[in-house]
Amino acid sequence: MGVRKAITGAEAAAEAMRQINPDVVVAYPITPQTPIVEQFAKYVADGIVDTEMVPVESEHSAMSATVGAEAAGARAMSATSSQGLALMWEIVAATPGLRLPIVMPLVNRTISAPLNIHCDHSDVMGVTTVGWIQIFSENAQEVYENLLLAIRVAEDTRVQLPAMVNQDGFITSHAVEPVEIFDDAAVRTFVGVRPLDRGLLDLQHVRTIGAMVLPDYLLEVKRAQEEAMMHVFEVYAEAGKELSAITGHQYPFFETYRTEDADAVIVVLNSAAGTAKVAVDAMRALGKKVGLLKPILFRPFPYAEVRDALKDVPVVGVLDRSMDFGAYAPVYTEIRNVLFELDRRPTTQSYIYGLGGRDIMATEIESVFEELLSGKLDPEHQRYIGLRG
Amino acid sequence: MKEVYEVRMHGRAGQGAKSGSQLLAEAAFREGKYIQSFPEYGSERRGAPTVSYTKIAEKVLRSHEPIVNPDVVLVLDFGIMRSIAVAAGLPDTGILIVNTKVCSAEIKKLAQFNGTLYGVDATGISLELLGMDTPNVPMLGALVKLTGVVKMESLEIVLREHFLPKIGEEKVQKNISMLRKGYEEVFK
Numbered sequence: 001m002g003v004r005k006a007i008t009g010a011e012a013a014a015e016a017m018r019q020i021n022p023d024v025v026v027a028y029p030i031t032p033q034t035p036i037v038e039q040f041a042k043y044v045a046d047g048i049v050d051t052e053m054v055p056v057e058s059e060h061s062a063m064s065a066t067v068g069a070e071a072a073g074a075r076a077m078s079a080t081s082s083q084g085l086a087l088m089w090e091i092v093a094a095t096p097g098l099r100l101p102i103v104m105p106l107v108n109r110t111i112s113a114p115l116n117i118h119c120d121h122s123d124v125m126g127v128t129t130v131g132w133i134q135i136f137s138e139n140a141q142e143v144y145e146n147l148l149l150a151i152r153v154a155e156d157t158r159v160q161l162p163a164m165v166n167q168d169g170f171i172t173s174h175a176v177e178p179v180e181i182f183d184d185a186a187v188r189t190f191v192g193v194r195p196l197d198r199g200l201l202d203l204q205h206v207r208t209i210g211a212m213v214l215p216d217y218l219l220e221v222k223r224a225q226e227e228a229m230m231h232v233f234e235v236y237a238e239a240g241k242e243l244s245a246i247t248g249h250q251y252p253f254f255e256t257y258r259t260e261d262a263d264a265v266i267v268v269l270n271s272a273a274g275t276a277k278v279a280v281d282a283m284r285a286l287g288k289k290v291g292l293l294k295p296i297l298f299r300p301f302p303y304a305e306v307r308d309a310l311k312d313v314p315v316v317g318v319l320d321r322s323m324d325f326g327a328y329a330p331v332y333t334e335i336r337n338v339l340f341e342l343d344r345r346p347t348t349q350s351y352i353y354g355l356g357g358r359d360i361m362a363t364e365i366e367s368v369f370e371e372l373l374s375g376k377l378d379p380e381h382q383r384y385i386g387l388r389g
Numbered sequence: 390m391k392e393v394y395e396v397r398m399h400g401r402a403g404q405g406a407k408s409g410s411q412l413l414a415e416a417a418f419r420e421g422k423y424i425q426s427f428p429e430y431g432s433e434r435r436g437a438p439t440v441s442y443t444k445i446a447e448k449v450l451r452s453h454e455p456i457v458n459p460d461v462v463l464v465l466d467f468g469i470m471r472s473i474a475v476a477a478g479l480p481d482t483g484i485l486i487v488n489t490k491v492c493s494a495e496i497k498k499l500a501q502f503n504g505t506l507y508g509v510d511a512t513g514i515s516l517e518l519l520g521m522d523t524p525n526v527p528m529l530g531a532l533v534k535l536t537g538v539v540k541m542e543s544l545e546i547v548l549r550e551h552f553l554p555k556i557g558e559e560k561v562q563k564n565i566s567m568l569r570k571g572y573e574e575v576f577k
Contacts, residue, residue, distance in 0.1 A: 006411075006418040006426075032430075117430065139453075171453050175427035176411050178418060274451040361454050 002182035002247075009172035012140040012179045013079065013105040013165070014039035016147035018049055019187040020103075023074035026054040026065040030084035031117045032169040033107040037079055063088035063095070070100040071209045073199025075155070077102065081169060082109035082123045089127065095162045096131030096225060098210055101154035101194070102162040105147060108270070108321075109169040110356045118357020119169040121269065122322040125330045131225060133163035133232055134299035136269045140177045143167045145243065146296075149251055151191050152239035158231040168271040170357065186246045229300050236297060253302040256309055258284060259291030264372035265310065267293045267335055268319040272353070272360050276319075279365035290369045295331070307338045315372045316346045319365075319385070321354045329382060347375075350382035358386060394445040394538055395456045399475045400465030400525070403435040409463070409525030410441040412551065413532070416543035417445040425450045438469045445538060461536060464488060465511070465524045467496055476502035486531050488512055488524045492577060507535060509575040518570065519563045526564050530571025544568060 007015065013036045017025070025044075027037045044053045052069075056062050062078050069076035080088065085106060095102055110120040128134055135150055137143040143165065150163040167173055198205045213221055233253070240251025255273070258280050259265050268276050273294035283290045293309060295301075310316055316339070320329035328336060332350040339345045351368060354360045364385050371377070396413060400406035407428040414426035428441040442456045458478045464470060464487045476485055481504040488511040489496050500506055509531040511524030526548070533541055545565050552561050 004418075006415045006424060139451075168453075170427070170430055174430070175425055175453070176414055177425055177450070178423060271453040275453050278452040359455055361457075362452055 002180040004178050004180050006176050007140065007179050008035065008174055008176050009137075009140040009143045009167045010035035010107065010174065011039050012144040013147060013167070014043070015179070015181055016144045017077060018043050019148070019184055020075070020077070020151055020191050021049045021188070022051050022077045024052045024054065024066070024069035024076040025078065026056055026062045026069070026076065027078050027080070028056055028059045028062045028084060030059070030081045032109055032173045033079050033081040033084065033105070035173065036105055036107070059084040059088040060091065063091035066102055066104075067091055067095055067098065067100055070102050071098065071200045073194070073196050073201055075151075075194045077104060079105045079107070081107040082111055085123045085127065086111060092127055092132070093130040094210075097221065099160040099225070099228070100162060101160050103147065103150045103154050104162070104164050105143070106164045106166050107169045107173045108166055114356075116356040117169070119171050120321045120355045120357070121166075121330075122355075124164065124166055125322045125324070127164075128299055128330065131161065131229065132299065133159075133161055133229075134166065134297075135163060136166045136296055136298055137172065138271060138273045138294065140167075140172060140175070140179045143172065144179055144181065145247060145249060145251075148187060148191060149236070149239055149243055152242075153232060153236050155194050156231075156235045156239070157195050157197055159228050159235050161225070161228055161232070166270060171271045180247075182246050190243060190246060232297070232300050233302065253295075253297040253305055254309070255292075255294040255296060257292040257294070259293060259309065259313065261289055262291035262313055263289045264315040264317065264369055265291045265293055265313045266317045266319060266365065266368060266372075267295065267331060269295055269298070269321065269331060272319060272321065272365075275360060275362050276365050279362040279369065282362065282366055283369050288369065288373065290373070295334075301334055303338050306335070307341060310335075310339065310346060311342055313346050315349070315375070315377070317349045317351060317368055317372045319351045319353050319368070320382075323352055323355070332382070347377055348379045349377045350379070351385050352382055353385035360385065391460070392446060392448075393450065395459045396443040396445075396461045396463065396532070396538070397456050397459040398441045398443070398463045398465065398525075398528075399469055399473060400439050400441075401435075401469065402437045402439050404439075404465045405523050405525030406439050406441040406465055408551075409465075409529055410443045412525075412544060412547050413443045413529060413539065414445070415547040415551075416539040417443075419543045419546060420539060422446065423448060423450050429455060438473055459483065461486070461532060461538075463528050463532060464500075465528060467499065470496075470499035470501075474501060476500055479504070484535055486528060486535065486575065488528060505577065507531065507575055507577055509571050511571060514567050514570045514574065518567050519560065526567045527571030530568040530573075531575035534572045534575050541568070541572060
């Protein structure tokens, strides 16, 4: 049993970072990530952690310095949102190829323009192709535990890839909820110290990080990076089992909620999955057989397992909190890909919701379920929840 | 008590609607309840209208929806009722508490509420005891008197926890006095 505290999602991330006790944290403040860094800076100032905290002049510098520290052999972290992620994109994209297991909380906020500080997933969905492990969190409790898990998965010598742990800006990051914080000693044993095969400062094994690789070998480097990403599944499962021994919680690649015998299932990420559970319960109370699938591990994407979970469902609705203009939305694309291998495929429908922090209500999700059950669907065209005329 | 007890607090940035909502949530949390508390963010600047939510329940709160059908609405600045429908979604059986010296006909008209309107001079109490206009604490006292949703003792404990490191014992005592005075002086 841990200690239950009433804290925000941002503070939950800072609590995880306190227990992880990284060697180096480099960050630049941006709404709504700011309270993570603010809280962590207090831990540094109060001597509660041993971390070297480096304030920098921009996110580009933040990720550059985090990369430098991680390359030297340190456990280094940062945190950001939206435009901050956009500004550090150059270094973010370089990190997986450098095989540096940086773990970074990302507080999801829409990408400009229009300027807006609120939640959607257009920041993270712009970086899912560059090779970071992507983990999503429904609430503050999951933020905390996913960060602990991410450290172990990222740093495992079979993986050595960076990881982002996503939470919804304001909705999760600024909402106070009960969060169970587990025993410091047990968590610190779990996260351990970064396993290093070779650090940059290990003079017995001198090596170059970030060498130029020309057409003769770049393909091989990227193939090796893909293999490391595929190792995430086994390492995630193993580390999840160890973390379960402390928390009593399970760490599946995705969560299914009342999907057994379901006539329609909604797929949705992060905080809206919590609201969707309320909608599922309301529909089930009326005898309507509906359920939810909440992806947690989004990169790598567990295609086979999701396919198995959806294979007997007649209709699947996918709710995306970001768009891919002129193409299917990001989560919808994955679900369509998942289903392609099936002989009898479920019908699908894409929905866009919650952009720029637009509220998503349980009653709106119930209406989506009604529409899915009605069969009046148009799989090739996305629909918009709550669009004003 | 219905499944989720919902309190909505309207104020102006700087009046403490956010911290008031959080104090209430933490008091309920101390009593073993499940809670959620979050403000609605715009482009905040001091003086702009704000709204903040507290949900209290016996079971885990999964929904992240804002509150549209509150049980109680607190209004920290009656002036905002000129531009904001504070009683929206509040049933006639609900409770509306306004920071005001008197429940005048003008206040009642501004509130656009058919149920019982309560007043408390939270600004007056705050100015008298603290010398500052922080109406959130006396408003919470009035809320406890009318609803009993949390115990005064729980609120006093969380007030102390929150404010002792920031403002010291003397001002904590003043805040507790403000809370009690709000409790005693709420009127119809």
